[in-house]
Amino acid sequence: CRNLILVLGDQLSPALSSLAGCDPARDIVLMCEVAEETGYVRHHQKKLVLILSAMRHFAEELRALGHRVCYRQLDAPDNRGSFTGELIRAVEAFEPERIIVTEPGEYRVLEAMREWATQTGRPVEIRPDDRFLCSHETFQVWATGRREMVMEFFYRDMRRRTGLLMEGDKPVGGRWNFDSENRKPAKPDLFRPKRPRFSPDAITRAVMDLVTNRFGDHMGTVDGFFFPVTRQQAEEAADRFLDDFLPHFGDTQDAMLRGDPFLNHSLLSFSINIGLLEPMALCRAAERAYLEGRAPINAVEGFIRQIIGWREYVRGIYWLHMPDYVSMNFLAAGRPLPSFFWTGETNMNCLATVIRETIDNAYAHHIQRLMVTGNFAMLAGLDPHALHEWYLEVYADAFEWVEVPNVIGMSQFADGGIMGSKPYAASGAYISKMSDYCESCAYDVRRKTGEGACPFNALYWDFLDRNAEKLSRNHRLAQPYAAWRRMDDSQRDSYRRSARLFLEQLDAGSDV
Ligand code: FAD
Ligand code: DLZ
Numbered sequence: 001c002r003n004l005i006l007v008l009g010d011q012l013s014p015a016l017s018s019l020a021g022c023d024p025a026r027d028i029v030l031m032c033e034v035a036e037e038t039g040y041v042r043h044h045q046k047k048l049v050l051i052l053s054a055m056r057h058f059a060e061e062l063r064a065l066g067h068r069v070c071y072r073q074l075d076a077p078d079n080r081g082s083f084t085g086e087l088i089r090a091v092e093a094f095e096p097e098r099i100i101v102t103e104p105g106e107y108r109v110l111e112a113m114r115e116w117a118t119q120t121g122r123p124v125e126i127r128p129d130d131r132f133l134c135s136h137e138t139f140q141v142w143a144t145g146r147r148e149m150v151m152e153f154f155y156r157d158m159r160r161r162t163g164l165l166m167e168g169d170k171p172v173g174g175r176w177n178f179d180s181e182n183r184k185p186a187k188p189d190l191f192r193p194k195r196p197r198f199s200p201d202a203i204t205r206a207v208m209d210l211v212t213n214r215f216g217d218h219m220g221t222v223d224g225f226f227f228p229v230t231r232q233q234a235e236e237a238a239d240r241f242l243d244d245f246l247p248h249f250g251d252t253q254d255a256m257l258r259g260d261p262f263l264n265h266s267l268l269s270f271s272i273n274i275g276l277l278e279p280m281a282l283c284r285a286a287e288r289a290y291l292e293g294r295a296p297i298n299a300v301e302g303f304i305r306q307i308i309g310w311r312e313y314v315r316g317i318y319w320l321h322m323p324d325y326v327s328m329n330f331l332a333a334g335r336p337l338p339s340f341f342w343t344g345e346t347n348m349n350c351l352a353t354v355i356r357e358t359i360d361n362a363y364a365h366h367i368q369r370l371m372v373t374g375n376f377a378m379l380a381g382l383d384p385h386a387l388h389e390w391y392l393e394v395y396a397d398a399f400e401w402v403e404v405p406n407v408i409g410m411s412q413f414a415d416g417g418i419m420g421s422k423p424y425a426a427s428g429a430y431i432s433k434m435s436d437y438c439e440s441c442a443y444d445v446r447r448k449t450g451e452g453a454c455p456f457n458a459l460y461w462d463f464l465d466r467n468a469e470k471l472s473r474n475h476r477l478a479q480p481y482a483a484w485r486r487m488d489d490s491q492r493d494s495y496r497r498s499a500r501l502f503l504e505q506l507d508a509g510s511d512v
């Protein structure tokens with residue numbers, strides 16, 4: 001053939017750059033399920049079902065568009081187990097003049113791609129991934145010479161560049177950011193509309209069998225899988241979100257409620273990340289909802305900020321700072337992850353709830369990831385690299401370019417402040433304010449130290465004390481450090497003792 005076009009499992013978009021100019025008469029599209037990708041972490045079973053089923057459906061979509069697709073299943077007896085191995089096999093079979101790919105979302109895969117020309121004896125064209133709105137070059141120019149990289153300023157540039165929610169050069173509604181209106185706790189809402197659930201078809205059921213047989217010891221089960229696996233289903237899920245949930249998105253954005261794992265979140269990250277939804281089209285649809293009076297500005301601005309702001313920003317940070325970024329450990333934390341991260345078996349109700357929901361759904365929303373599991377990990381000094389692997393494993397939307405900056409940077413401050421200007425550390429009071437988890441917890445959130453006290457309370461002060469040399473000069477932490485210094489010695493000792501006792505129990509593997 002003329003061109004051999006390799007499409008990866010998170011590149012399931014017909015408008016993908018590598019497919020531009022593809023001539024079905026002369027070019028072949030290669031897609032491969034390979035052990036290297038299913039095995040670089042022990043992916044949650046529902047994540048595996050999502051990706052493999054969506055890949056198989058995308059191959060069908062491409063065939064319906066007239067493309068010639070060579071699709072390699074994981075259980076094919078001669079599957080060579082890696083992108084490189086399968087690419088070489090395809091080169092031997094089809095003798096292409098050239099190989100074309102869209103750049104991957106992971107540094108590891110980019111490094112492999114750079115060897116392909118030598119390994120196959122064919123020129124390899126690596127095209128930019130223009131599904132993102134900000135190119136590497138634009139981000140680099142934006143970041144160059146800045147003392148402090150602040151997402152908010154990047155976001156404003158993105159609003160100007162895309163014209164989203166703009167009136168000329170002014171933000172719609174007179175403000176760039178309505179976050180101050182989005183920090184409310186939530187009340188149980190029995191009338192909240194139900195999520196669309198997509199029943200597995202024959203392709204998904206075959207993948208579910210494969211995953212159960214081969215990866216049945218990974219987190220979760222395939223049972224109850226309901227994610228969209230085709231573009232049409234993802235678009236239906238997006239429409240339902242825009243109609244039913246977006247109007248309340250802002251109000252409950254930071255809230256956490258028992259028995260309501262999704263609140264008004266979109267559950268669209270995995271569809272966007274694997275290419276079933278296009279970020280800009282989604283933002284335009286949300287903007288329309290505001291302009292037509294179907295959703296308020298705080299909701300729509302908040303949603304659009306997550307996508308053209310945070311999502312693009314974290315990708316910029318990842319590529320700017322890899323390969324070193326993933327091993328950063330500014331606070332020199334090294335404690336292994338407790339086993340309850342895989343079972344949810346802990347008396348701390350916030351962690352038990354979030355981890356059990358993660359096991360059930362391969363999903364947790366942002367505040368659960370940041371202020372429950374992430375916050376606990378940072379306060380307890382868990383190893384950020386092990387934590388990064390955990391997040392990559394358990395969430396269906398986890399790909400390195402987005403997961404690493406969120407974990408190493410935003411949640412653990414292991415990058416020393418590249419992503420955010422201060423660590424997201426909080427005591428039990430924050431969790432108590434934003435959730436109903438504490439009401440049924442074995443620990444008492446109001447007790448600061450001693451028997452039965454919420455562990456987050458002592459861990460919070462102990463974290464600040466332990467890391468004072470690295471953090472006390474951070475002006476955004478001036479207030480808590482001043483409060484720490486104002487305490488009398490016995491109070492400070494009591495916090496240190498409680499934290500030490502808790503961490504000793506954790507290290508001993510005792511029930512906590
Ligand atoms: P919504 O709350 O409905 O938000 C809308 C969209 O905005 C999301 O679908 C997503 O595309 C985007 N978005 C929101 N916040 C972020 C963010 N911080 N970074 C990038 N995009 C964002 N997101 C991932 O896609 N993959 C990950 O592996 C991932 N790991 C995370 C780990 C930690 C520790 C933290 C704190 C956050 C992580 N996030 C990750 C970001 C965020 O939590 C998820 O995007 C979000 O929870 C997905 O659910 P949703 O689609 O319902 O989001
Ligand atoms: C995550 C994943 C998994 C589990 N399996 C495959 C696969 O078998 N084949 C494939 O092409 N892609 C898979 N992926 C997604 C890739 O890991 C992802 O494309 C790279 O990490 C680059 O982002």
Ligand code: SF4
Pocket residue numbers: 347348349350351427428429431432437438441442443444445454455456
């Ligand atoms: Fe979590 Fe503490 Fe509240 Fe229990 S009391 S749910 S451990 S914050």
